[in-house]
Amino acid sequence: MTAPASLPYPLGVTVVDGGLNVAVYSETATEVLFCSFDDQEQETRTALPSRTGYVWHGFVEGAGVGTRYGLRVDGPWDPEHGVRHNVHKLLLDPHALAISGDYEWDQRLFGHDMNEPLRMDGTDSAGAMPKCVVVDRDFDWGDDRPTPYNRVPMDRTIVYETHVKGFTKRLPGVPEELQGTYAGFAHPKAIEHFQRLGVTSIELLPVHQFVQENTLKDKGLRNYWGYNTIGFFAPHNEYSSSGDRGQQVTEFKAMVKALHEAGLEVILDVVYNHTAEGNHMGPMLSFKGLDNGAYYRLVEEQRDAYFDTTGTGNSLNVSHPAALGLIMDSLRYWVTEMHVDGFRFDLATTLTRQGGDASLHSAFLDMTLQDPVLAPVKLIAEPWDIAGYQVGGFPAEWSEWNGKFRDDVRDFWSGADSLLGTTAQRVLGSPDVYQPSRRSPLCSVNMITAHDGFTLADLTAYNRKHNDANGEDNQDGESDNKSFNNGAEGPTDDPTVNERRMRARKNFLATLLLSTGVPMLLGGDEMGRTQGGNNNAYCQDTEISWYDWDAVDHELLDFTREVIRLRQESPALRPAWYREAPGAGAEDTVVLKRSDDEEFAEGDWDNPDARTITFVLAHEGEDAFALLLNSAENGVEFTVPAAPNGEWELALSSDPEQRVAGAVTTLIVRDSSFTLLRSRA
Structure with missing residues (x-):
């Protein structure tokens, strides 16, 4: 035949x-x-x-x-x-x-x-x-x-970059035989974390x-x-729990x-x-x-x-x-x-x-x-x-x-000179990058950290990479990380250092999640995941890379959930365009002010000593927000702009002692911190 x-x-x-x-x-x-x-x-x-x-x-x-x-x-x-x-x-x-x-x-x-x-x-x-x-x-x-x-x-869209194996390898509640696998990643315990966090899109x-x-x-x-x-x-x-003859x-x-049934991309x-x-x-x-x-x-x-x-x-x-x-x-x-x-x-x-x-x-x-x-x-x-x-x-x-977002925001919060104008561009969706070609700010996937480099916890706890476990005499990985250990290299019991680190992590997370564009969160940053200073863990299929669910920083996790919740419920915090952008209507607006509530004048943006800025973000018929950033080493008194819808109230701050009461007209924002005010419609 x-x-x-x-x-x-x-x-x-x-x-x-x-x-x-x-x-x-x-x-x-x-x-x-x-x-x-x-x-x-x-x-x-x-x-x-x-x-x-x-x-x-x-x-x-x-x-x-x-x-x-x-x-x-x-x-x-x-x-x-x-x-x-x-x-x-x-x-x-x-x-x-x-x-x-x-x-x-x-x-x-x-x-x-x-x-x-x-x-x-x-x-x-x-x-x-x-x-x-x-x-x-x-x-x-x-x-x-x-x-x-x-x-x-x-x-x-809020992207969560993670790893099938690393996320689930030690996740409590996932059966041991499913940990590190596709089935483990689909387990209700894994999905519960994504849903409670509020992210929308899982990037594997x-x-x-x-x-x-x-x-x-x-x-x-x-x-x-x-x-x-x-x-x-x-x-x-290797990520299959059921076999590799097609079962994967x-x-x-x-x-x-x-994941789709849970509303996740x-x-x-x-x-x-x-x-x-x-x-x-x-x-x-x-x-x-x-x-x-x-x-x-x-x-x-x-x-x-x-x-x-x-x-x-x-x-x-x-x-x-x-x-x-x-x-x-x-x-x-x-x-x-x-x-x-x-x-x-x-x-x-x-x-x-x-x-x-x-x-x-x-x-x-x-x-x-x-x-x-x-x-x-x-x-x-x-x-x-x-x-x-x-x-x-x-x-x-x-x-x-957007690598420029990552680098400029890191520099700003480290107190670098002459970063105010550049940081404003990044928070507003990098119009200097995308407007010339009439591209939306939503083309910008913003990030502070990614798999390649320090985690957020390590970015704020190490001045130097510590890649000895990689077997290359610490010669691999990026040497210029724009990181700051806040007073001690690596883990410490010093409460002052740890308080500064917590503030720094909240500053970074808030800047990421309150900026125009699409935020990408490195998996584990929301709970303080560390790789012990290893910034090139590509070869670490070990506890260095696997998420440690017994060491979750619940204060940071709760903070991240709250920022995401605010972003998702508030149109003013996730505009597709601002009024100044091509093709935009009047429903999304932004006003930039100095800390004295004055308009920025020529030369202000390049002032090497300038460390403060106020963004007033509004969406027609919705709550408005004032985002106050201070990267200086000292507290700064802000003159608060008039509230669009009534009195300002405190929405968030990296300063746990920040207070707002009544018809506030001035507010001291402490060193290296942010404050977000809300004016309800």
Whole structure:
């Protein structure tokens, strides 16, 4: 009987009547083999007999859901011309929906120094490689539908950046067998924290399948953050409590469904700028052996070297249809089949590089904006890579991590000179960055801290990084953190130091959550999570990174909940536009005053000694607010502006002794603190 005709699309493995349709892209291969494995690791090879364009395809009879497989690709080994085929190496399918197992590093099996001859001694890599898995794609979503039906408006969005494993690994109430897993993240105890806190959108550090680096294994460490992707469609298998033969897909979907039922969005931190294969000395796991030059940007003058703007050894070749198509297919899959609500793109500037230079009109940006599946979801750029800084440079439909907000607000609260004008811009949604291109302040994802760097507690408790546990002699991680230990390095029993630290943490949280734009809260900052001064905990899959639920700072947690509650119930604290902005009406207004209630005059903004500012924020028909900031080392008497709706009352302050009574006209705001006043409509 003649095997059914195969199709060149969709790429990857598709379950069809009687077997599998397999389609693999490679322009440079001479043969592509589909290799299935039974439970005794016995391998069966099936050559893909057809080629349409550069897609090899074939039908594999009798195989179906649960089949474990890999690919072998024959062809020339010619690194000097950018080609690296080796049929002795089992490769992962770039479109695999699940991956089972990890790999055991062996330079002989996985990597070749470009200066050494290729070892074709018959040694095979299959036993040390993870395997792809054919999965059952059916799932009962009930009433849950993909974005845009459950989208949270940007003006109400509060992002919570966290980690599937770290958040739940020690969470009381979650059964031990579920801690650190997708199921644990969907547990009512986890969801309860998000709901009581008031955040709307959970941004997960990478959950695409990643692998462990040999360099970390040699040190007894593990990649924790997950920025070492090898499977752009597969949920990371270690986060599954139910197995890795496809169960991780079902468990991830169940997690998303549970979070949606609780009113929470799911945003994925995605790493499409590079892969785990690194440079010429890195392992060959998938793309290198399939079609090296199609998937990676190579140095034109030296095709055995990789163009690298990520600091990892390689960069995806987004100017090539194969690599760009892979990214787009992956994004659509996570929206349509996994129901995620948005993406934060790691080192997104790399994805905009066509011929090496970043471009606002790159194919990647154009495709995301015209794609009917992707256009409605939240798209957030990390707008830089190691070769360029593009804050403000992405299209109007995109949001951006605003690194300027982080740096300027840190400087302001540390008492730096001449920061008043810049800080005003940040609090108002960075109009200096976004208004020239008529972009909304809601394009600005504001942050004080993120996974990369100090936590908020450590930002206010350490002057220096303490990364010795990372095994690099404290040479890794950022050295200029704009941090201040408030009088002692690390933990202390000094009540004065601890009181200053608490004030500083509240100042940062309030500035973040009361500023125009979309706030992003680093998970754990709301409860004082510390990493012991480690500002580069990417390799700390340990108690250094896991949330310590026995050490929650309840005063800080209650404060954070209150600021979020105020923001969500008060339109004046979350405007889409201010009156001065293009296209705005009169319902949102802001007035900026000096501490003496006078308008700012020429030269005031650049006054190196200026440390105080008042923002009067109003929304027509709603409560108005006056936000008083004082970063000086001494208390300052503010002349309080007239209340728009009646007398001012105290809404919040980082000073626990702040009091407001009656028709207040002046108010002393103590050193390094803020006060928020409310005038009820």
